[in-house]
Amino acid sequence: MTKHHLMSGAALASMIATMPAAATHAPRMEVAGGVEALLQQVRQELTRVGDDVRRTAEDALKQASQTGTLTAETKAQSDRMLSQFHELSGAHQKLEGKLEALETRNLDLEQAVAQGAGRGGPRTAMSVGQEIAGSEQLKAWLANGAQGGLTLRPTNAITSAAGSAGGLIWETQVREPVNMPRRTLPVRSLLSQATTDSDLVKYTKQVLREQNAAMVAEGVAPPAASNYGWTQAEAAVRKIVAYTHVSDEALADAGQLQAAIDGELRYDVDVKEDKQILSGDGVGQNLSGLLSEAAAFAAAAGLPNDTRIDRLRLGLLQVALNDYAATGITLHPTDWAAIELLKDTSGRYIFGDPNVLSTPRLWGLDAVATASHGLGEWMVGNFAMAATIYDRQDVEVLISSEHGNNFIEGMKTIKATKRLALAIKRGPTALVTGNFTFGV
Numbered sequence: 001m002t003k004h005h006l007m008s009g010a011a012l013a014s015m016i017a018t019m020p021a022a023a024t025h026a027p028r029m030e031v032a033g034g035v036e037a038l039l040q041q042v043r044q045e046l047t048r049v050g051d052d053v054r055r056t057a058e059d060a061l062k063q064a065s066q067t068g069t070l071t072a073e074t075k076a077q078s079d080r081m082l083s084q085f086h087e088l089s090g091a092h093q094k095l096e097g098k099l100e101a102l103e104t105r106n107l108d109l110e111q112a113v114a115q116g117a118g119r120g121g122p123r124t125a126m127s128v129g130q131e132i133a134g135s136e137q138l139k140a141w142l143a144n145g146a147q148g149g150l151t152l153r154p155t156n157a158i159t160s161a162a163g164s165a166g167g168l169i170w171e172t173q174v175r176e177p178v179n180m181p182r183r184t185l186p187v188r189s190l191l192s193q194a195t196t197d198s199d200l201v202k203y204t205k206q207v208l209r210e211q212n213a214a215m216v217a218e219g220v221a222p223p224a225a226s227n228y229g230w231t232q233a234e235a236a237v238r239k240i241v242a243y244t245h246v247s248d249e250a251l252a253d254a255g256q257l258q259a260a261i262d263g264e265l266r267y268d269v270d271v272k273e274d275k276q277i278l279s280g281d282g283v284g285q286n287l288s289g290l291l292s293e294a295a296a297f298a299a300a301a302g303l304p305n306d307t308r309i310d311r312l313r314l315g316l317l318q319v320a321l322n323d324y325a326a327t328g329i330t331l332h333p334t335d336w337a338a339i340e341l342l343k344d345t346s347g348r349y350i351f352g353d354p355n356v357l358s359t360p361r362l363w364g365l366d367a368v369a370t371a372s373h374g375l376g377e378w379m380v381g382n383f384a385m386a387a388t389i390y391d392r393q394d395v396e397v398l399i400s401s402e403h404g405n406n407f408i409e410g411m412k413t414i415k416a417t418k419r420l421a422l423a424i425k426r427g428p429t430a431l432v433t434g435n436f437t438f439g440v
Contacts, residue, residue: 177260182267185274186368190328190383196390201421205233235423237392238285242268243415251412265416266395277422278372290387293427294379297434308339308436313363315380315432322429324382329367331378335436336360336369381431392419
């Protein structure tokens with residue numbers, strides 16, 4: 001009868017207990033070699049036991065061919081050895097997986113040492129797995145043949161430190177940039193708007209109206225003729241440009257950069273347009289804005305003129321006396337806030353409940369507060385009849401390397417361009433402007 005050698009659970013446990021110190025303690029460069037040597041020993045033992053199982057099976061077949069049957073003892077022994085072989089194979093696979101995981105962990109620890117502790121840096125926290133692997137209780141239990149149960153309570157808690165749960169924690173990245181605020185640009189919407197396909201807008205403007213209609217008897221001529229006159233006026237198309245320089249690398253590496261710059265340049269152009277429409281002085285390439293063409297405020301005699309509300313009402317009166325119906329009021333946000341804060345003698349706000357959201361209105365007209373106005377400056381009038389914007393080209397954004405040394409330096413220039421004309425057709429009569437200076 002062949003002598004069989006089987007590896008028991010105790011033998012397998014003792015093999016784990018004889019693991020080199022480098023595998024369960026501080027990481028060392030020779031860990032990989034020690035793990036490989038241990039795995040080689042396990043494989044050799046498994047091969048030897050497998051050979052014994054094969055020989056037992058051959059003996060059983062030989063006995064069956066000679067006697068025509070197997071003894072109960074031989075059959076039981078074969079079944080037992082096969083069962084033990086399968087158990088040993090499973091144990092080998094589990095052990096191999098654990099050793100590979102341990103090898104990976106030790107490599108990670110070596111890197112941590114090289115990056116921090118090995119150069120005098122802070123020591124990384126010991127993981128729960130490392131604490132259990134180095135436990136004296138575990139070593140003693142394995143040395144005693146892994147008999148009975150074992151309960152291990154690690155004292156090293158899982159934390160956000162490196163070597164614990166820190167490797168699983170990633171920072172939150174918000175890709176959308178937090179941009180600076182943008183003001184509302186309401187002035188354009190007050191005016192009439194049209195388009196042009198030329199660089200100059202010409203129009204006819206009435207400059208004379210002498211009305212001499214009279215009541216006359218039959219057959220009698222009116223005492224005087226009425227006279228009317230017109231003249232040609234023009235508004236040149238002006239160009240607003242904004243540009244910036246960006247490196248090739250920034251455009252290629254920052255996916256949102258081009259769109260962000262596009263939006264910023266368009267806003268830059270629109271802010272300039274808003275200011276030019278309101279207060280351009282007409283010098284050089286500047287537009288001739290609404291304020292430069294509006295009539296100066298002249299208070300009607302004998303009426304109150306002590307507060308901002310009084311003065312705006314008198315301005316509306318001046319527009320009405322010029323035969324125009326005003327459509328709006330423009331002023332600085334600070335001046336509008338001063339008006340909204342006015343209270344009656346009982347301490348109640350004059351313009352209603354501050355908890356109710358409503359469109360700013362004064363004297364039945366929309367009050368447009370814009371920072372394009374100067375502080376203390378205001379204007380009232382019929383804006384739609386007073387002026388027309390002629391758009392020649394909406395904002396166009398182009399990118400080019402053909403600027404200065406861009407090609408050599410690896411830069412791109414991004415430029416936004418807008419072209420428009422502003423025709424103030426009824427400025428001095430349909431618009432009135434003034435200030436909130438009192439007591440002068």
